[in-house]
Amino acid sequence: MNIAIDRREFLKAGAAVGGGLALEFSIAGAALAQAQGATAPEVTHWILIYPDDRVVIRIARSEMGQGSLTGLAQLVAEELDCDWANVSTEFVSPNEHIKRKRIWGSMSTGGSAGVRTSQEYLRKSGASARTMLVSAAATQWEVPSAECSASAGVITHGPSGRKVTYGKVAAAANKLETPKDVPLRDPKDWKIAGKSMKRLEMPDKVAGKPIYGVDVQLPNMLHASIVQSPVFLGKVKGVDSKAADKMRGVKGIVKGDGGVAVVADNCWRSNQAAKALKIDWDEGSNGAVSSDTITALFKEGLDAKDLPTARKTGDVPAALATAAKVVEAEYASPYLSHATMEPMTSTAWFKQDGTLDVWTSTQNGEASIAAAAEAAGLPLEQVEVHKAMLGGGFGRRGAPQDYVKQSVAIAKQFPGRPVKLIWSREEDMQHGFYRPASRARMKAGLDAQGNMVAMHTVIACPSILALLRPEGIDKGIDSTAVRTFNDSPYTTPNQLVEYAMRNPHVPVGFWRAPGLQNSFYRESFIDEVAHAAGKDPLEFRLAMLKPGDKNRLVLEAAARVAGWGSPLPAGVYRGLAQSDGFGSYTAMVAEVSVNEGRINVHRVVFAIDSGYVVNPDACRAQAEGNVIFCLGQFYEGHTLKDGRIQESNFHDFRIPHIQEMPRVETVLVPTGGFWGGHGEPGALNVVPAVCNAVFAATGKRIRSLPLKDNDVRNA
Amino acid sequence: MIKLNVNGRAQNVDVEPEMPLLWVLRDELKLAGTKYGCGIAQCGACTVHVDGQAVRSCVTPVGSLAGKKVVTIEGLGARGLTRVQQAWLEHEVPQCGYCQVGMIMAATALLEKKSKPTDADIDAAMTNLCRCGTYARVRKAIHAAAGTQVAASPEPVLLPNGQKA
Numbered sequence: 107m108n109i110a111i112d113r114r115e116f117l118k119a120g121a122a123v124g125g126g127l128a129l130e131f132s133i134a135g136a137a138l139a140q141a142q143g144a145t146a147p148e149v150t151h152w153i154l155i156y157p158d159d160r161v162v163i164r165i166a167r168s169e170m171g172q173g174s175l176t177g178l179a180q181l182v183a184e185e186l187d188c189d190w191a192n193v194s195t196e197f198v199s200p201n202e203h204i205k206r207k208r209i210w211g212s213m214s215t216g217g218s219a220g221v222r223t224s225q226e227y228l229r230k231s232g233a234s235a236r237t238m239l240v241s242a243a244a245t246q247w248e249v250p251s252a253e254c255s256a257s258a259g260v261i262t263h264g265p266s267g268r269k270v271t272y273g274k275v276a277a278a279a280n281k282l283e284t285p286k287d288v289p290l291r292d293p294k295d296w297k298i299a300g301k302s303m304k305r306l307e308m309p310d311k312v313a314g315k316p317i318y319g320v321d322v323q324l325p326n327m328l329h330a331s332i333v334q335s336p337v338f339l340g341k342v343k344g345v346d347s348k349a350a351d352k353m354r355g356v357k358g359i360v361k362g363d364g365g366v367a368v369v370a371d372n373c374w375r376s377n378q379a380a381k382a383l384k385i386d387w388d389e390g391s392n393g394a395v396s397s398d399t400i401t402a403l404f405k406e407g408l409d410a411k412d413l414p415t416a417r418k419t420g421d422v423p424a425a426l427a428t429a430a431k432v433v434e435a436e437y438a439s440p441y442l443s444h445a446t447m448e449p450m451t452s453t454a455w456f457k458q459d460g461t462l463d464v465w466t467s468t469q470n471g472e473a474s475i476a477a478a479a480e481a482a483g484l485p486l487e488q489v490e491v492h493k494a495m496l497g498g499g500f501g502r503r504g505a506p507q508d509y510v511k512q513s514v515a516i517a518k519q520f521p522g523r524p525v526k527l528i529w530s531r532e533e534d535m536q537h538g539f540y541r542p543a544s545r546a547r548m549k550a551g552l553d554a555q556g557n558m559v560a561m562h563t564v565i566a567c568p569s570i571l572a573l574l575r576p577e578g579i580d581k582g583i584d585s586t587a588v589r590t591f592n593d594s595p596y597t598t599p600n601q602l603v604e605y606a607m608r609n610p611h612v613p614v615g616f617w618r619a620p621g622l623q624n625s626f627y628r629e630s631f632i633d634e635v636a637h638a639a640g641k642d643p644l645e646f647r648l649a650m651l652k653p654g655d656k657n658r659l660v661l662e663a664a665a666r667v668a669g670w671g672s673p674l675p676a677g678v679y680r681g682l683a684q685s686d687g688f689g690s691y692t693a694m695v696a697e698v699s700v701n702e703g704r705i706n707v708h709r710v711v712f713a714i715d716s717g718y719v720v721n722p723d724a725c726r727a728q729a730e731g732n733v734i735f736c737l738g739q740f741y742e743g744h745t746l747k748d749g750r751i752q753e754s755n756f757h758d759f760r761i762p763h764i765q766e767m768p769r770v771e772t773v774l775v776p777t778g779g780f781w782g783g784h785g786e787p788g789a790l791n792v793v794p795a796v797c798n799a800v801f802a803a804t805g806k807r808i809r810s811l812p813l814k815d816n817d818v819r820n821a
Numbered sequence: 822m823i824k825l826n827v828n829g830r831a832q833n834v835d836v837e838p839e840m841p842l843l844w845v846l847r848d849e850l851k852l853a854g855t856k857y858g859c860g861i862a863q864c865g866a867c868t869v870h871v872d873g874q875a876v877r878s879c880v881t882p883v884g885s886l887a888g889k890k891v892v893t894i895e896g897l898g899a900r901g902l903t904r905v906q907q908a909w910l911e912h913e914v915p916q917c918g919y920c921q922v923g924m925i926m927a928a929t930a931l932l933e934k935k936s937k938p939t940d941a942d943i944d945a946a947m948t949n950l951c952r953c954g955t956y957a958r959v960r961k962a963i964h965a966a967a968g969t970q971v972a973a974s975p976e977p978v979l980l981p982n983g984q985k986a
Contacts, residue, residue: 170917171916171917171918304910305913307918308913309910311915311921312914312915312921312925313902314894318856320853320856323851372844372849374840374841374843374844374848375840446917446952447856447917447919447951447952448856497856497918497919499917531859727955730957730958734954734956735954756859756861756863756864761950762954762956763944763948764944764956764960765944766956767960
């Protein structure tokens with residue numbers, strides 16, 4: 107057996123199914139099917155209402171721990187005005203979505219965009235459904251709709267006092283046309299949205315009941331393990347499977363161009379047999395790539411002439427030439443794994459009727475169905491993707507869909523039998539789509555009064571978009587590589603941002619808050635410049651933010667709650683940082699002490715203006731999660747040798763433990779009028795706030811991570 | 822045939838004695854609540870109880886379990902949620918939830934040994950990894966289940982636009 111699981115093909119195909127292109131699907135002749143198999147009438151395509159008043163709200167995005175399953179349901183339920191105790195959810199079927207011409211909008215779950223990009227049509231669906239239910243009740247009573255009102259799932263006719271519950275009129279409401287231009291509630295009147303509702307899937311999660319991708323159990327199911335080329339883009343030259351073939355439970359070896367899979371009757375057996383394979387690899391031209399060669403490539407990029415310009419304001423060379431003082435620094439970051447606790451996994455089953463069913467943990471059901479259909483050579487309508495719970499996502503399970511294609515290619519060799527592919531942790535860590543390594547050189551000019559008059563930034567960074575969404579590149583600029591600099595809110599009159607796109611063979615992807623390394627660079631460097639100017643880091647920043655700028659508001663809020671400038675216990679120091687992104691404005695103050703080169707983070711104050719807050723407690727959970735996730739950057743960092751990632755598991759890619767979790771205080775400052783995200787904004791400031799506090803404590807600047815590359819013992 | 826006692830039931834499994842308990846539970850007994858995370862006893866997602874002790878089932882050969890009692894998450898809450906699980910619910914601990922079964926098993930074993938654990942006890946016992954970052958709530962929930970102090974959340978909420986939290 108020889109099937110195509112060449113990594114480059116994954117990459118190309120991954121790009122072809124990336125979020126943006128999904129919009130271009132056109133399903134010729136697809137009938138607008140009514141919800142098949144639904145046992146309750148639809149009142150709008152988002153809501154099912156049972157005769158006993160149970161309300162099922164459909165969720166098109168994925169739940170990966172961020173809580174949007176509950177938040178999105180709150181927005182619908184708020185406008186529907188049902189009894190929250192009656193609400194449950196179901197994921198939209200990607201197959202049904204295709205057949206109904208993408209009626210549920212985007213299924214992509216990333217960019218902290220779940221709530222902010224769907225809130226309007228979700229709230230309108232709720233409001234429309236309420237209007238339809240009231241109208242159905244009024245028709246039944248033969249009274250004007252205007253005399254009826256709805257609250258908590260009950261419709262009341264004012265003059266007569268008659269009452270009916272939603273469940274009793276849902277079937278009639280289903281027959282009505284969906285009204286247009288329904289008014290939406292003012293958020294200050296919210297009763298369900300804006301509250302810390304308990305997350306709907308929690309009772310299952312504490313009982314171990316949710317079905318994650320790895321948990322799928324199907325009749326006669328087989329298990330697959332995969333070994334991919336250790337050097338990215340390498341190829342299989344030959345496989346000696348004599349030992350594996352003889353091992354208990356082994357059903358077959360599937361050889362592809364870029365990897366080999368073993369299929370067995372149990373996951374451990376397939377994994378043991380995979381370890382027993384002797385694979386001869388063609389490493390291609392990348393077998394000598396190392397961390398050093400990549401650093402050299404980035405340094406060459408920083409020195410290159412005529413780079414694409416991401417921002418040009420004023421005349422930076424002239425302003426630097428006449429500056430009273432010039433500050434210059436170079437910063438760098440390593441590649442990072444997502445390291446989701448659930449490794450990549452997908453189960454595929456070619457049925458005898460010619461259809462394909464796939465079960466997977468995905469951040470984008472539509473990208474998964476496209477990937478599966480392409481790998482199977484089937485039309486989308488003949489494929490279904492069952493969205494499992496995600497054991498973490500952080501961007502890894504969105505655009506690439508490499509593991510879905512692999513599972514389909516493997517299962518194709520076992521028609522009629524479901525095959526579950528689970529990557530080993532080692533495969534997962536060494537075959538990621540990594541947070542790009544990068545390097546930035548910044549130069550700032552100060553005038554005689556210590557005001558920053560010019561800033562020049564050059565960034566050498568691999569392009570995520572070039573790999574996963576090439577149509578997103580604009581005039582040589584990948585926005586994820588230059589963010590925070592090209593859109594900096596600081597009013598410095600002369601600003602120049604240049605981008606050296608340098609793409610080693612290491613695959614890169616969207617990692618929580620893509621581009622967050624630039625917040626580390628900018629906010630640490632601004633701290634350096636503030637100290638060079640002899641100014642307080644808070645005052646220095648405030649002087650460069652326009653009155654009314656929302657960045658200013660959150661910076662002031664964080665500073666106030668943290669008590670910026672007030673005395674601290676002996677040995678504890680503060681640092682701050684501010685960044686906007688993913689629709690929200692954020693600032694952070696970290697309190698740290700440094701002992702024998704060890705950094706202890708005691709307290710983090712995080713202020714965020716997301717316009718509105720749909721579930722305050724879920725937002726706090728995201729803030730806590732972002733803080734510790736990003737403190738991991740002090741320990742984690744991939745190194746390359748001989749073209750391959752060196753670290754393979756949690757013993758050498760250390761993620762934080764419980765004792766490293768600081769106290770996190772979340773300051774929600776929703777000023778209204780816009781909708782911002784929460785899943786990623788909290789990630790932006792963690793590293794620079796801590797590094798700036800470390801400087802305050804030790805006089806040492808951390809300009810590259812992980813920490814082992816630095817000596818932060820007190821100077 | 823290997824004889825096992827899982828969640829109070831006798832089970833016979835026809836597997837190699839070196840097969841880790843994790844895969845016997847998941848693939849042979851179809852008890853999928855216990856999770857695979859690393860396979861090298863680093864992350865704790867596979868934590869179960871063997872004779873009341875928290876063990877990493879991914880490195881526990883099933884052949885070593887003769888005469889011992891294995892309890893998984895499916896057995897833990899068989900008669901309704903335990904106080905640890907209830908505390909987990911009350912404090913909204915899980916995010917993605919994948920590591921939480923192992924966390925709950927480890928916390929339960931800790932409280933069996935030390936009914937009033939200190940923060941240092943928690944640090945020492947709770948070596949489970951969580952990528953989402955639920956650690957602060959894990960600590961709170963353990964203290965709540967133990968009836969020890971739970972620090973009040975000092976999280977202020979400023980709502981200048983009048984929206985109520």
